[in-house]
Amino acid sequence: MKNQYQTEEAKITKITVDTPDVKLFRLEMVNSDVPEFYPGQILEISLPGYGEAPVAYCSSASERKYFEICVREIGLLTKRLHELKIGDTIGVRGPYGYGFPTDEIKKRNTLIIAGGIGMIPFRSLLETACDNPDNYPKDIQVFYGSKNKEGLLFESDYDKWCKKIDMHLTLDEGKEGEKVEGVYCDIGLITKLFDKTEVIKDAIAIVCGPPVMCKFVINELKKHNFADEDIYLSLERRMECGVGQCEHCAVGSYFVCKDGPIFSWDKIKGIEGAI
Ligand SMILES: Cc1cc2nc3c(=O)[nH]c(=O)nc-3n(C[C@H](O)[C@H](O)[C@H](O)COP(=O)(O)OP(=O)(O)OC[C@H]3O[C@@H](n4cnc5c(N)ncnc54)[C@H](O)[C@@H]3O)c2cc1C
Structure with missing residues (x-):
């Protein structure tokens, strides 16, 4: 059985500076194909010593050679990611969640x-x-x-x-x-x-x-x-595991990682603190 926390290596092949604190990274998988994903789904990115962070897929789902993520520098991991250069690799796992309807x-x-x-x-x-x-x-x-x-x-x-x-x-x-x-x-x-x-x-x-x-x-x-x-x-929550186990991203009886991150308003409007 596949370990659901196992990451795959992805190589940075292009970096575009979008705004002073936001960069767009193009990534190619090193040993596997780009996983099939739907717009609105998320993945976990990881850097050794810095942990993991959830981010959204940001490129066309029909592009099979590479995918892109767009990341704002806000804390430890994202600062380190912004220091990386073309040719460096990061860990990725996903896709997670259901994406847009x-x-x-x-x-x-x-x-x-x-x-x-x-x-x-x-x-x-x-x-x-x-x-x-x-x-x-x-x-x-x-x-x-x-x-x-x-x-x-x-x-x-x-x-x-x-x-x-x-x-x-x-x-x-x-x-x-x-x-x-x-x-x-x-x-x-x-x-x-x-x-x-x-x-x-x-x-x-x-x-x-x-x-x-x-x-x-x-x-x-x-x-x-x-x-x-x-x-x-x-919905954005502090997500950890990405697979509905750690419960960090619970919203009522839902988990943002597993059941979201997109929710219809009729499902969550009655949940205190949902937004
Ligand atoms: C479903 C989902 C999708 C996301 N998609 C993207 C994306 O596409 N691009 C992108 O740039 N970011 C995205 N984020 C946010 C991103 O995951 C965080 O900015 C990242 O985890 C920060 O990691 P760090 O180690 O750099 O920051 P840390 O050092 O962990 O934290 C820095 C500061 O930011 C706060 N913080 C960190 N994460 C969050 C959070 N999720 N909510 C509120 N405050 C937070 C911390 O409390 C702290 O004050 C997404 C988050 C979720 C839950």
Whole structure:
């Protein structure tokens, strides 16, 4: 039986500095194939002496030669990861969790709402949808908010995404009317976009961002008549084992690693402290 904590070696083949504290790492497996994953699923990355950290897959699920992760430097492991160079290796295990509701996204329109580094898992979904337009025939609208222009992730992808996706950006602070890679930037909190934009109809909504943002966004979604079962949230918790054993990431009777990280609002709205 395979040891579920066993890591595989992955080699860094490309590093892109996305913002002052966020880097995008391209990884190739050293002794195995890239595991099949779905957008929204997570993996555990490890560095000897620094432990493990959960991160989201960030590249197209149809790319079989490599996968990408995007990591913000925040503490011990992520600082060490940011020091690594092309050719260095890290440990990886996964994928874990269920990811985004892909079947629903293929059948219905989708509104994505991302705040800050909450955009990271959505890149995998957007890249996969752009690579496979026949599999993702419905419309996708994105509301993406960042503190400032410097904090925006994946700017070089916007041109490609905008061919399929209706993208809207908002910055907490900045100059009104600025454009980033051709996309107009509103100034204000992400909830402002609900007033300024024609919100996509017959849609599910998927939200990933800081908990305070999620609360206000849910209020807006309810005002726009989204049913609780059509609202999905990506939850972030201090995850340890990744396989539902250690219970660090428990939310009520669920585990973020095993049952999530994406949950429909009707499942978790009654759980105290869920967001
Ligand atoms: C489901 C899931 C998906 C994630 N995806 C990504 C991703 O794609 N990219 C990315 O950059 N990060 C992601 N994270 C967060 C990432 O796992 C943490 O930033 C990482 O574990 C920090 O490790 P570290 O050793 O560098 O920090 P540490 O030295 O362990 O901690 C540094 C500081 O950050 C706090 N902290 C660390 N992790 C968390 C957490 N999960 N929640 C709240 N506070 C925390 C600590 O309390 C401490 O104050 C994800 C987390 C989860 C649960």
